Amino acid sequence: METRELRYFVAVAEELHFGRAARRLGMAQPPLSRAVAQLERRLGVTLLERTSRSVTLTEAGSVLLAEGRAALDAVDAADRRTRRAAVSGTGDPGLVLVTKAGASSELLAKLLDAYAAEPGAVTVDVLLCGIGEQERMLRDGRADVALLHLPFDSTAGLDTEELCTEGQVVVLPAGHPLSTRAEVRLAEVTALPGLPEPRRPRPDGTYPDGPGPQVRDSAQLYQLIALGRASAVLPESARAQLSPGLAVVPVPDAPAVTTVLAWPPHSRSRALAGLVRTATRR
Amino acid sequence: METRELRYFVAVAEELHFGRAARRLGMAQPPLSRAVAQLERRLGVTLLERTSRSVTLTEAGSVLLAEGRAALDAVDAADRRTRRAAVSGTGDPGLVLVTKAGASSELLAKLLDAYAAEPGAVTVDVLLCGIGEQERMLRDGRADVALLHLPFDSTAGLDTEELCTEGQVVVLPAGHPLSTRAEVRLAEVTALPGLPEPRRPRPDGTYPDGPGPQVRDSAQLYQLIALGRASAVLPESARAQLSPGLAVVPVPDAPAVTTVLAWPPHSRSRALAGLVRTATRR
């Protein structure tokens, strides 16, 4: 199976429309139809049910969609990491660390400072991304290592090292009735009247249905809270970047949040190993 | 990057010899040279240092060797799992579970019995493989789920569910001086005179250097112990398949062995989910 065929099939499976998929791939529709048909013949499997009005995935087709995406990510990762390895001998970008925009910045700063002091440390680029995008960044080679937050992020398929665990607090608009309390229970803040929990993107980029506002990063989130349109339960370290207009109250019965360092399992990079070592020594 | 190019490069990188690699790939040497050169040009990276007498990997080349193997495994997995998904609608092979030949068979039997009693259970093929091959089997799609034993096996890049934890025992030839003891300490059996620890294959198939005999599976191991040529520290469940000529003594200070069910992280199979559910309910 060639990556070209996989790319074609994934495009069609995502669009469920040969014409659109062909446009996305920058090619004409007929060769795309042929290529997918040929892939099916070679696999001996029907991947798509076509009528002239609709295209749907078969059982096998949805398996190949998931597996094919993973395989294409792996190929992309091979490409990117090879290129990076080549310039790393000559140039600079040693490691790329990805984390959610605006999360636990003091911990990260401490880690980077400690690592920079190590002998043989390389430069670490910090890449900020939206919620739930880190895993993808690691899998397709755009990043080498990530800061994840359990239980929100999934560490499926990654090697991890636990860094710290902290309780959670609720972030409210200043002046909210609960904002003067010493602490609140989780049940009190999950369904606050007029302050719904915001909806965060799922891994595929879509948003779940519901009443709350859609939120892509923490800047949006804080602004919405300050505007009195949302509330959020976040790790304690969110206090650090608290802006005026926001109040914070501990939520002792909320599940603890664990910050972990995560990286793809077969990494053999000395630089990454060094970073992990300094992280564990703290 | 096409999988064909990756396959070619991996072959050359493994053989470090264009002629042999070409023979392995069933093609002539010149087009192979050209294809690898073209890959280097497209990546903008030199992967191999060639003289007319030797071929060596560059830094970037060894990165691409590791990453490329992973990517090729992912593509193979996509192929195999798609084929399997297609026939699973019509035919039988529902899940393939892989475990080390001759390990914790009662636990496995119980799990399979419990799962078979579930509604909607599919048939589970059990695949036995040599030591350290399970991870590969999962990654390239030959198996859907594995029984692994921590801390011996690595669960890097896999989702896992803990099944049970047990102590370890040392297996000795019957009649060995230590075989009558109620228990022994780990230090007493790590360097037994005349009974070295056997050498097990590394993930790449080679064996570490050392004095002990090479061992691929537990049948070989038990035979070697009975012959008085080796000893081994194994989980308690090894008692179950004890043959005459062998003695077993607990080793309380040896690290506990945890048996885990492991599967590739992005599996979306209902059958696998069912198996994991029955495993966790025990």
Place this chain on the structure above:
DNA sequence: AGCCATCGATACCGCGCGGGTATCGATTCC
């Protein structure tokens, strides 16, 4: 009911590229 728009499949064509053979140039060993 009939027409048309939509969409995937088919037919056909041209060229680029992958793979083959022959040969070269460099290095090493006897």
Place this chain on the structure above:
DNA sequence: GGAATCGATACCCGCGCGGTATCGATGGCT
């Protein structure tokens, strides 16, 4: 110094990929 080894180069052929033109089926609109 000659021969053997090994990767690179030169050249050629045929397949396959991608293009355009068109067909056939389906569904909506009047």
